[in-house]
Amino acid sequence: MARGTVFKRQGSWGFKAEAGLHPETGKRRQVKRQGFRTKREAEQALAEVQKTVFDGTVVANSNMRLDDFLDEWLAGQKARLRSSTHHSYAIASKRLKQHLGRCKLQALTPLQIEKFYADLLDHGGRTGEGLAPKTVKNTHVVLRKALADAERLGLVQRNAAAAARGPSVTRREMTTWSSDQLKEFTAVAQESRMRNAFTILASTGVRRGEALGLRWGDIDFDSSQIAIVQTVSTVGSKIVVGQPKTAGSRRTVYVHDTTIKALRQQRQLQAEERLAAGPVWESGNDLVFRNVTGGPVNPDQFSKHFNELVEQAEVPRIRLHDLRHTNATLSLKAGVHPKVVSERLGHSSIAITLDLYSHVTPGISRDAAATVESMMFD
Template sequence: MVKKHMVAAFGRHKLQQITPEILQRYYADKLATGRRDGKGGLSPRTVKHHHRLLHVIFASEVKWRVLPRNPAHAVDPPQFQRKEMNTFDQEGLETFLNSLQDTEYYPVFYTLLFTGMRRSEALALRWQDLDLDFGRLSIERSLHHLNDRTFHFLPPKTEKSRRLVALPPSLVMVLKQLRDNQRAMRLTMGLAVSNNDLVFAHVDGKPLLPHSISQAWSRLAKRAGYPEVRLHDARHSHASLMLAQGVHPKVVSERLGHNSVSLTLDVYSHVLPGIQEAAALAFDNAFKGETHEAKQKLSETLATTNGLGCK
């Protein structure tokens, strides 16, 4: 982002010369003609990422007294609407997974739905990143397919994205079966087998095209009767179902690799009203249960006392 966009736009300016007006014009230019392939502008969401990065850069300069104030404070970044979230409920999740069992995509989609991983993180997994005996995986990198058709393994999206994720027993079974089948197939073909092999890959070990995985999801979701559920909604489904089951938001945030719990609560605020109602009902039931037990103990005590002849 810095090399491809910002250096070209601001390279001739000293930091002290960059004004809010220059930044506002930069955002407008990126929205209109920011794509490097010349096919129009960048999305408002992407330009807002530019704004956040510039804000951090200028804030550090203010901290070190290089600048008297942060010019990004006075700029209005572009607004964008989040894409509508379409998630599976528990029944829908089971129906979709059952429809996948005869396909080669069953293991990777099962993994996405049961871990909340990003597509890029799942496609970068190696067998050495998995501990199937203890049921956990380590997310250390992500896979990206560039315009020149080359694959690059890069660090995760943020520092919090580098994380350990506990695996449910059913997923461990799916992955063990995949490992055994994959190794048997490669040995039959005379190919070497290594813990450095990708978990989700072609038979020859080459990475899967990220776009092809998204296309396969769309096709199979439509076949199963869920055309509105996107691949990224697998991540949303995982989080929404966990929150609805009463899992602490901090745990969900850690599984997703979010920077903060507040981000998780913001993204999944639609689940919270139901959680609030369930919590209130649980508290009420617990209180009533304790009150009932206290009354019952008092009655038993009085009955025993009366039986002893006390008045």
């Protein structure tokens, strides 16, 4: 086993280990790392290095900086990620390069990374205010993924971000409407040209981008079902038509009379708008919901319009995405099986649905207990 020692310097622990002779120059090599919180962490890292030396897989020294690696890594991710995901990775990468970019890739330590997170939480915003924990958590996820690839490629000995603690994120308290509040909003929304889109969102629980990406060819009026196969989103200021969030998001959603009626009304409305627009109408897509000249609806403008209608309806303020939560909550309270709700929402598992809507399940359990007892003893 290669020789090595741990030490404490300037308030943090580190280690140095003999790595044998360089295969080409014959010079003695040494691996040195510092920035560990505890002596135990330093000893564990030393043991990992000693094992790689023993196995003959010690990582060669490199002066590559984090910013250079992130540029190469991000370029390689473009073909693997949805455009919106790649855009969010690019934003996180820019933040990482601004603060840690000049650091040597192999010299990054968990303690250094945690200090970076703390600085972001304290004053990482554009005007000096702290960033939201969720934003910093997303940055942590991107760095951890990038360094995992660096470790896989043999560029670093260990993933320093995997050992660092990301900020804890408290789940936002879910706000939904009651059925009466939803009806009040729907009454006001009847004056909007996007009224049918709001009906689809509330009745099916699909995501904003899934509703705006719906095409006429995705609708089977005879079988009362719609296929979720594409989305409309924004990447920066650009509107992008792409694939659903995950493979599980590609799904068929069964609908009922109210939704079918809304879709038929939308088809009539679109025919009228096409006629009014004349030659400026964009005919190159089959979208159900379009702007007044036939192009895709801007999702951000759609959300802004929703907020305006909520204010007019004088109902509790919720986000557009909360129509999805409202649908799920009302469905579960109405006795729809969680498995069915999970499939309609496009969740990858029923466990996600039950965890996300855990505030509803106690009522379901009480109703189930009453139903079972009435069957047995009444």
